[in-house]
Amino acid sequence: MTLDAVLSRIDSDLPHATERLMELLRIPSISTDPAFAGHCQTAADWLVADLQSIGVDVEKRDTPGHPMVVGHVAGDGPHLLFYGHYDVQPVDPLDLWDRDPFDPQVEDTPAGKVIRGRGSSDDKGQLMTFVEACRAWKAEHGTLPCRITFFFEGEEESGSPSLVPFMQENAAELKSDLALICDTGLFESRVPAIVTMLRGLLGEEITITAPDKDLHSGMYGGVSMNPIRVLTRILASLHDDQGRVTVPGFYDGVPELPDDIRSQWQGLAFDHARFLSDVGLSEPAGEKDRTPIEMIWSRPTCDVNGIWGGYTGAGFKTVLPSQAHAKVSFRLVGDQDPHTIRDNFRQMVTDALPSDCTVDFTGHGAGRASVTETTDPVFEAARRALTDEWNIPAAYIGCGGSIPIAGHFQNILGTTPMLIGFGRDDDQIHSPNEKYNMESFHKGIRSWARILDALT
Amino acid sequence: MTLDAVLSRIDSDLPHATERLMELLRIPSISTDPAFAGHCQTAADWLVADLQSIGVDVEKRDTPGHPMVVGHVAGDGPHLLFYGHYDVQPVDPLDLWDRDPFDPQVEDTPAGKVIRGRGSSDDKGQLMTFVEACRAWKAEHGTLPCRITFFFEGEEESGSPSLVPFMQENAAELKSDLALICDTGLFESRVPAIVTMLRGLLGEEITITAPDKDLHSGMYGGVSMNPIRVLTRILASLHDDQGRVTVPGFYDGVPELPDDIRSQWQGLAFDHARFLSDVGLSEPAGEKDRTPIEMIWSRPTCDVNGIWGGYTGAGFKTVLPSQAHAKVSFRLVGDQDPHTIRDNFRQMVTDALPSDCTVDFTGHGAGRASVTETTDPVFEAARRALTDEWNIPAAYIGCGGSIPIAGHFQNILGTTPMLIGFGRDDDQIHSPNEKYNMESFHKGIRSWARILDALT
Numbered sequence: 001m002t003l004d005a006v007l008s009r010i011d012s013d014l015p016h017a018t019e020r021l022m023e024l025l026r027i028p029s030i031s032t033d034p035a036f037a038g039h040c041q042t043a044a045d046w047l048v049a050d051l052q053s054i055g056v057d058v059e060k061r062d063t064p065g066h067p068m069v070v071g072h073v074a075g076d077g078p079h080l081l082f083y084g085h086y087d088v089q090p091v092d093p094l095d096l097w098d099r100d101p102f103d104p105q106v107e108d109t110p111a112g113k114v115i116r117g118r119g120s121s122d123d124k125g126q127l128m129t130f131v132e133a134c135r136a137w138k139a140e141h142g143t144l145p146c147r148i149t150f151f152f153e154g155e156e157e158s159g160s161p162s163l164v165p166f167m168q169e170n171a172a173e174l175k176s177d178l179a180l181i182c183d184t185g186l187f188e189s190r191v192p193a194i195v196t197m198l199r200g201l202l203g204e205e206i207t208i209t210a211p212d213k214d215l216h217s218g219m220y221g222g223v224s225m226n227p228i229r230v231l232t233r234i235l236a237s238l239h240d241d242q243g244r245v246t247v248p249g250f251y252d253g254v255p256e257l258p259d260d261i262r263s264q265w266q267g268l269a270f271d272h273a274r275f276l277s278d279v280g281l282s283e284p285a286g287e288k289d290r291t292p293i294e295m296i297w298s299r300p301t302c303d304v305n306g307i308w309g310g311y312t313g314a315g316f317k318t319v320l321p322s323q324a325h326a327k328v329s330f331r332l333v334g335d336q337d338p339h340t341i342r343d344n345f346r347q348m349v350t351d352a353l354p355s356d357c358t359v360d361f362t363g364h365g366a367g368r369a370s371v372t373e374t375t376d377p378v379f380e381a382a383r384r385a386l387t388d389e390w391n392i393p394a395a396y397i398g399c400g401g402s403i404p405i406a407g408h409f410q411n412i413l414g415t416t417p418m419l420i421g422f423g424r425d426d427d428q429i430h431s432p433n434e435k436y437n438m439e440s441f442h443k444g445i446r447s448w449a450r451i452l453d454a455l456t
Numbered sequence: 457m458t459l460d461a462v463l464s465r466i467d468s469d470l471p472h473a474t475e476r477l478m479e480l481l482r483i484p485s486i487s488t489d490p491a492f493a494g495h496c497q498t499a500a501d502w503l504v505a506d507l508q509s510i511g512v513d514v515e516k517r518d519t520p521g522h523p524m525v526v527g528h529v530a531g532d533g534p535h536l537l538f539y540g541h542y543d544v545q546p547v548d549p550l551d552l553w554d555r556d557p558f559d560p561q562v563e564d565t566p567a568g569k570v571i572r573g574r575g576s577s578d579d580k581g582q583l584m585t586f587v588e589a590c591r592a593w594k595a596e597h598g599t600l601p602c603r604i605t606f607f608f609e610g611e612e613e614s615g616s617p618s619l620v621p622f623m624q625e626n627a628a629e630l631k632s633d634l635a636l637i638c639d640t641g642l643f644e645s646r647v648p649a650i651v652t653m654l655r656g657l658l659g660e661e662i663t664i665t666a667p668d669k670d671l672h673s674g675m676y677g678g679v680s681m682n683p684i685r686v687l688t689r690i691l692a693s694l695h696d697d698q699g700r701v702t703v704p705g706f707y708d709g710v711p712e713l714p715d716d717i718r719s720q721w722q723g724l725a726f727d728h729a730r731f732l733s734d735v736g737l738s739e740p741a742g743e744k745d746r747t748p749i750e751m752i753w754s755r756p757t758c759d760v761n762g763i764w765g766g767y768t769g770a771g772f773k774t775v776l777p778s779q780a781h782a783k784v785s786f787r788l789v790g791d792q793d794p795h796t797i798r799d800n801f802r803q804m805v806t807d808a809l810p811s812d813c814t815v816d817f818t819g820h821g822a823g824r825a826s827v828t829e830t831t832d833p834v835f836e837a838a839r840r841a842l843t844d845e846w847n848i849p850a851a852y853i854g855c856g857g858s859i860p861i862a863g864h865f866q867n868i869l870g871t872t873p874m875l876i877g878f879g880r881d882d883d884q885i886h887s888p889n890e891k892y893n894m895e896s897f898h899k900g901i902r903s904w905a906r907i908l909d910a911l912t
Contacts, residue, residue, distance in 0.1 A: 032771025203774075213888075214888065215886075215887065217761060222755060229695065231688075231763075232688040233688075236691075280812075281668075285666075295678040296679055303677045304685060313488075317761060318759075319886055326684075327772060354739070
């Protein structure tokens with residue numbers, strides 16, 4: 001009865017909720033680039049003011065990097081924590097965007113209205129689904145339904161260097177009964193889902209130096225070692241002919257999928273061919289003896305996310321460069337230890353160097369995989385609430401991405417994480433023309449209202 | 457007697473000659489980047505005006521690319537042609553320059569005065585050595601010593617696309633008894649030299665496309681083919697374990713070095729260890745059964761001059777890119793055919809592609825190697841003139857770089873080329889902080905005066 005009133009208010013307030021999201025999207029809070037640090041502060045300030053408007057006792061909290069936003073409302077019943085991140089990915093290549101990434105707009109598309117702009121899906125739009133659900137609840141009831149802690153981070157897209165220390169220092173304040181995390185998607189873009197299996201992530205940047213200055217390949221070509229030749233040889237050796245990663249010990253701690261989960265995943269109507277054809281491909285490129293859904297949700301990977309060296313402008317320059325660079329990431333599962341893998345990767349690269357070359361490494365984040373047990377009845381309650389909203393049975397699924405925060409809630413605070421999100425596969429997060437469907441935003445807000453009702 | 461007067465005038469006019477060179481160096485005539493096309497026109501105009509000031513009948517001649525500068529003075533005796541190029545290499549990485557590359561300056565260094573700036577050595581400084589020798593000769597004698605054609609190009613650093621058609625269309629005008637080319641260096645930075653063996657050059661740019669858009673490696677990593685992985689595997693396969701290039705048929709037409717030349721090169725005091733240690737290296741990286749001087753002067757090579765793909769900015773981005781790119785060049789010797797090698801390289805790359813990937817190729821220049829016979833007595837005359845100026849016996853040597861113009865004079869015009877230059881190994885041509893020693897400039901001008909005297 002009162003839930004219906006909250007849902008009605010959400011429907012009627014959607015234009016204003018969209019306007020508020022647009023304001024937040026206009027702030028270019030790119031966390032990985034120091035030039036945008038001031039904008040990260042602005043985004044945090046915006047969230048503080050917005051939460052204050054619904055009665056949250058909230059403040060911006062300094063870290064050595066970008067600030068956290070932490071707020072509380074008192075209440076009876078369970079203590080819920082909601083986590084989201086206000087930082088966004090870089091926007092290059094900018095020329096592939098059809099509009100200014102930070103001048104968002106609602107667009108009509110054949111698939112319905114979408115909100116277009118950097119961060120619309122990852123994660124500002126998702127973060128605001130929960131805030132808007134609370135706003136509507138408060139407007140109808142005068143209070144929120146239980147004790148709630150809001151916890152927003154500004155470094156998720158840059159390896160979250162301040163997160164673990166902050167959680168450790170503020171463990172008593174952040175510990176709660178359940179941590180709701182909104183940074184995942186619908187299964188197959190239409191089935192509401194709770195993610196219970198997440199891959200970990202290890203990032204490494206390597207720089208190989210051969211001659212100590214850029215040379216002319218006419219004078220030195222053939223005699224001087226070319227660092228690009230060394231780098232390509234090392235990167236090409238990271239996978240064997242079967243698509244397996246060759247870093248020593250890489251598969252230590254990688255579990256085989258339990259039969260019950262394997263059969264549950266086989267029961268999901270996952271269209272492998274469409275998943276690939278959507279991006280112009282026809283054949284899975286991973287380990288030869290695995291299905292695509294296994295590759296994405298339960299197998300570890302290695303990818304080169306960036307490479308550069310020598311002359312990369314228009315035309316040609318016969319330079320023999322001094323240095324070549326690459327950014328390499330590993331997705332981890334099960335009990336793979338990111339620190340051991342980092343050590344083994346660095347040793348493997350170092351061992352492969354010709355005597356005249358040197359290598360420098362920079363670490364970019366190291367998070368383990370996490371698996372959540374769903375035995376606590378709150379999971380079934382949330383799953384039913386999602387099913388009611390979307391009129392499709394909600395599913396427990398895995399996720400190929402890495403959301404280290406889920407493991408941190410478990411390991412640092414002893415708090416169970418619950419990952420629910422409304423993104424779609426074609427949201428183009430981390431890519432040009434990122435968008436969030438208006439349906440994701442609208443039904444996402446309604447979903448949280450139902451979940452709050454079900455859990456309290 | 458009159459030569460002495462010319463040499464004295466060169467000495468006393470050196471400050472003014474340096475000022476003139478500085479003016480030319482201030483024009484950023486980067487030929488490979490279309491944004492600098494206007495500056496290439498300006499450099500050509502400057503040369504026209506400067507040659508007019510010493511009585512040359514000269515004009516700027518349009519081409520589909522950057523203009524040629526062609527001038528003539530009538531006279532008796534042999535018809536000499538002098539070739540140089542007024543365009544320069546790009547300047548990136550700009551942050552490695554200690555000064556604005558186009559704000560040249562004379563600097564005092566432990567090795568003497570140097571002229572610092574892009575193009576100081578390659579090739580504006582070298583080009584002006586001949587012009588200044590003519591200016592001094594004209595001032596002393598009232599005329600130049602013989603019929604001379606000046607021929608300056610503006611596309612040497614970008615593959616000379618207009619050169620061959622221009623030479624073919626103007627063959628009657630450009631045909632001469634001897635073509636003097638000033639775009640090479642002193643041997644070991646101190647021995648004056650005439651280059652008689654030049655490597656050819658083939659440039660190729662490749663773009664590999666896997667998915668049709670940038671993807672998030674969390675969602676697609678392990679399933680979608682990564683074009684960087686494909687590119688690194690292909691580039692790593694271009695050399696075998698012995699340092700030999702693996703393109704099919706690559707060594708067809710590569711001659712073994714004749715015994716007499718091999719023994720002459722062994723007689724040169726070429727310090728392999730110092731050549732490498734000057735650039736921070738200790739071991740030659742080329743074919744395992746060749747000496748460094750053979751590798752540079754007489755063996756073909758393959759080098760990756762540029763590579764890029766994915767996220768290359770600060771921080772980390774777990775993108776799985778749609779495309780990866782590389783610029784690859786081959787230095788050619790003997791009868792290697794650049795067009796056959798281009799075809800074979802493209803076929804090799806195409807054959808190595810996974811079924812889901814596509815590749816695009818862009819050609820950047822294709823020039824054969826050239827070898828000059830030194831039986832014409834003008835070579836010994838020029839060698840003696842160089843020996844007199846530098847007080848060191850001048851040498852006939854090979855050169856690792858590619859100066860296709862030498863072959864074009866032979867093949868298109870039937871004119872013998874003579875390559876004499878005064879650059880040093882540490883001039884950092886094509887690199888940040890390019891310089892030209894004041895001694896190279898000064899004694900270079902004097903060398904040409906002596907050569908003009910010896911040949912007429």
